[in-house]
Amino acid sequence: MIENKDQNKTDLTQMGEFGLIEHLTQFLKPQLESTIVGIGDDAAVLDHSGQKTVVSTDLLVEGVHFDLAYMPLKHLGYKSVIVNLSDIYAMNARATQVTVSIAVSNRFPLEALEEFYAGVAMAAKIYKVDVVGGDTTSSTKGMLISVTALGVAQEEKLCYRNGAKPNDLLVVSGDLGGAYLGYQVLNREKEVFKVNPQNQPDLDPYSYIVERQLKPEARKDIVDILEKLEVKPTAMIDISDGLSSEILHLCKQSGVGCNLFEDKIPLDPTVISTCEEFKLDSTMVALSGGEDYELLFTIAQEDYPKIKGNPNLTVVGHIAEQAEGAHLISRNNAKIPLTAQGWNSFAKA
Amino acid sequence: MIENKDQNKTDLTQMGEFGLIEHLTQFLKPQLESTIVGIGDDAAVLDHSGQKTVVSTDLLVEGVHFDLAYMPLKHLGYKSVIVNLSDIYAMNARATQVTVSIAVSNRFPLEALEEFYAGVAMAAKIYKVDVVGGDTTSSTKGMLISVTALGVAQEEKLCYRNGAKPNDLLVVSGDLGGAYLGYQVLNREKEVFKVNPQNQPDLDPYSYIVERQLKPEARKDIVDILEKLEVKPTAMIDISDGLSSEILHLCKQSGVGCNLFEDKIPLDPTVISTCEEFKLDSTMVALSGGEDYELLFTIAQEDYPKIKGNPNLTVVGHIAEQAEGAHLISRNNAKIPLTAQGWNSFAKA
Known part of the structure; x- marks a missing residue:
């Protein structure tokens, strides 16, 4: 009864790229004052006036960085955001915005992407960051995720890797x-x-x-x-x-x-x-x-x-x-x- | 004489991730005053004080967005940056920084990545943007590129998609x-x-x-x-x-x-x-x-x-x-x- 099983799944090819992006990002509304414009234009617009902006990015590849055999997609969406926020916190900065891009092969139905984005949205809510952009595209094989995180800090708060002194x-x-x-x-x-x-x-x-x-x-x-x-x-x-x-x-x-x-x-x-x-x-x-x-x-x-x-x-x-x-x-x-x-x-x- | 041909190529597995990143990014030194810290820490640090920051990102997949059969890698590096800068200019903003991440399978030798980064560096030089971060990782198949571009603009200069009026x-x-x-x-x-x-x-x-x-x-x-x-x-x-x-x-x-x-x-x-x-x-x-x-x-x-x-x-x-x-x-x-x-x-x- 493979047919019955598939009836509940939505084929991505039915959606069109713009419909898909609109659908997946509908719950990712800006929550921060520093997010002037989020998803929906050529670029997001941010206001970090008076503070330094910090930026970090990661690329995650199925079969290299994660295994969908035991990684639920919602967890994967959550973790993809977390690993980037961690880099921002490691600067002693506060994370403010992320962009999340994914490429998936046509073996993924819409519901899989919804799960992934639910995890992204949960991380955004818990860590109080806005998802302000991204790209959704097809891959020839498997799933790929690219996340870029932005944050802010007063200059005097920033911690680099090069400041450790003997006896610290x-x-x-x-x-x-x-x-x-x-x-x-x-x-x-x-x-x-x-x-x-x-x-x-x-x-x-x-x-x-x-x-x-x-x-x-x-x-x-x-x-x-x-x-x-x-x-x-x-x-x-x-x-x-x-x-x-x-x-x-x-x-x-x-x-x-x-x-x-x-x-x-x-x-x-x-x-x-x-x-x-x-x-x-x-x-x-x-x-x-x-x-x-x-x-x-x-x-x-x-x-x-x-x-x-x-x-x-x-x-x-x-x-x-x-x-x-x-x-x-x-x-x-x-x-x-x-x-x-x-x-x-x-x-x- | 396949052996001779291969002698000039450097296997990526010999390099190690950190050595590879250091090697590929050695010529990507910051050129802008707004780039406080570029590649080499958990995150880059930028100073866009008094202006709005704009952010855009793209994910490019081999076989979907480009074909290496006729796309030289240097051109691909150049184009990957250009397509993101275009989004920044479409906001009537000035592009300032980019992050460039790539995943490649082990069929790519070091020299291929060098070609790609030469194109990235050329675009950065011509368009006066700094490459401030990225991720270099392996893929199970083919090449993937993720670029995020940042820019700045005075608030009153920004152009959105939603301002067109009848008779314009x-x-x-x-x-x-x-x-x-x-x-x-x-x-x-x-x-x-x-x-x-x-x-x-x-x-x-x-x-x-x-x-x-x-x-x-x-x-x-x-x-x-x-x-x-x-x-x-x-x-x-x-x-x-x-x-x-x-x-x-x-x-x-x-x-x-x-x-x-x-x-x-x-x-x-x-x-x-x-x-x-x-x-x-x-x-x-x-x-x-x-x-x-x-x-x-x-x-x-x-x-x-x-x-x-x-x-x-x-x-x-x-x-x-x-x-x-x-x-x-x-x-x-x-x-x-x-x-x-x-x-x-x-x-x-």
């Missing part, structure tokens, strides 16, 4: 490794499903890490907390590729080294138990896992009392002179050079 | 139909090449229209000309989808009708001769062809003396009441309803 403290928000482990769990269930499609996976024990993978949040709240605490980070970056890789970016651009303490890396209990189950080293997962979208930043020593005891923030190490290099100080006090892949496992042995 | 004059820049015919010529040569790869096409007689297709220009100069002439269009749009479709957008959003005069549509002699060769109606080609990236705008009657005689601008009709509808007035004075596909050919018969 290295701080991370939240906990690490969850998104990567969530991916491992989902991937295992996908393999089980391939063998036995009747099998209903029990994801309850993994709900925290699965959510970290499927519906990550960007740390808008950290920008607010830092302002309230009157702390301006000396350098900041978001953790999209794993702690190790981001620390190395920050050290390289600041011209410094660092010591990261293994026993300080914040891990959720689910991350620890799932690492045991999968026989993975939890430190390795936190260092290399990626997609956590937490913030990594450095602060002057004198600001430590301000952040001390804040449940959202963990001091994981300190900045050193460049000549000292970037190291992980292991639980047994070994000094292991950090590499973009986590650490050099040969050096550890 | 309908004006186009340059001439129309060339890009579509250039595509027809290139497509014909591609088919010839498939049958006989030894055949060397003689594109000399078609150089104008082939260039219109492969290396279009955005009408930055029109924004300057209008300022110098002290003319502010009542409405403006760029001609990316063909004159007819753009007129209908403008009429719909302004709540007006119009009369477009067939004998006023500006056509290059090469367009006329090539239409004869391909047995195409030149009016149909101008109305539906697309990709010319000229500007379509309306001006108040009283501004006519200011633009009269300007070789860049042609009055092609006038705005009417909405109830009158949107029509083409043919050479033999027939009144034919305009449709998004050019005109309704059944109605004409």
Whole structure:
């Protein structure tokens, strides 16, 4: 009864490009004063008078950045926006507008795009950003998403990657490794499903890490907390590729080294138990896992009392002179050079 | 000797993502005062203080929007930027920054990306915009390009699509139909090449229209000309989808009708001769062809003396009441309803 199933689906070719855009964007009305004109003209018009504008962009490709086998389209729409907002917050700026473009092959019915846009709209509502433009087009294969986010900040608030100084403290928000482990769990269930499609996976024990993978949040709240605490980070970056890789970016651009303490890396209990189950080293997962979208930043020593005891923030190490290099100080006090892949496992042995 | 041929090509997998981005963007240094920070941090930082920011974005997919069989990568890089700048100029704004993202499959060597970025850099230099961000990633198939352009304008200069009034004059820049015919010529040569790869096409007689297709220009100069002439269009749009479709957008959003005069549509002699060769109606080609990236705008009657005689601008009709509808007035004075596909050919018969 394939025909019956298809009756509920709307073929994109019936819509026409302009009808499709109008339909999908009807609920994406501007909510900010800085959005003068949103979707519907050659370009959107924004008013960020007196503040600096920040811009960030990401391109996401099906089969490379996401797998529709376990990524619901609504979550994908949400996550596509979040990953860009995270870059804006990593500048210590406030996100204001996004543009969202998608290309899909004709195997996607209208309802699939509606799901995707529902996720986009939810992220826009929760993070208080306006969707002010985009492009909807066809692809020869699969789904592609391009998101550009804009934000604003007073010049003196902006945090770059190059401001870390020796003796600054290295701080991370939240906990690490969850998104990567969530991916491992989902991937295992996908393999089980391939063998036995009747099998209903029990994801309850993994709900925290699965959510970290499927519906990550960007740390808008950290920008607010830092302002309230009157702390301006000396350098900041978001953790999209794993702690190790981001620390190395920050050290390289600041011209410094660092010591990261293994026993300080914040891990959720689910991350620890799932690492045991999968026989993975939890430190390795936190260092290399990626997609956590937490913030990594450095602060002057004198600001430590301000952040001390804040449940959202963990001091994981300190900045050193460049000549000292970037190291992980292991639980047994070994000094292991950090590499973009986590650490050099040969050096550890 | 396939091996020898490959020795000169650099495999992308050798580069690593960060090395690749650094390599490709090394010549894209900021040239504008408004670009505070370009590529290299979580986001770019821009200063458009006191002016409105305008934003536009496009997603281009290989096999849908371009064909690498006859589109050299350098031209593709150039065109990808141009099509977005055109949207900024259509707001009567000045383009300032772009972000350029690409996804490519591993069949593309580094040298291909270098060619693409050389085209991007050329467009940035000629149009005086800064490339301030982007994303370089892999795709499972083919090449995808996403460009977002930003610009600025004083609020009172901005031209929207919804300001056209009855009796306003309908004006186009340059001439129309060339890009579509250039595509027809290139497509014909591609088919010839498939049958006989030894055949060397003689594109000399078609150089104008082939260039219109492969290396279009955005009408930055029109924004300057209008300022110098002290003319502010009542409405403006760029001609990316063909004159007819753009007129209908403008009429719909302004709540007006119009009369477009067939004998006023500006056509290059090469367009006329090539239409004869391909047995195409030149009016149909101008109305539906697309990709010319000229500007379509309306001006108040009283501004006519200011633009009269300007070789860049042609009055092609006038705005009417909405109830009158949107029509083409043919050479033999027939009144034919305009449709998004050019005109309704059944109605004409």
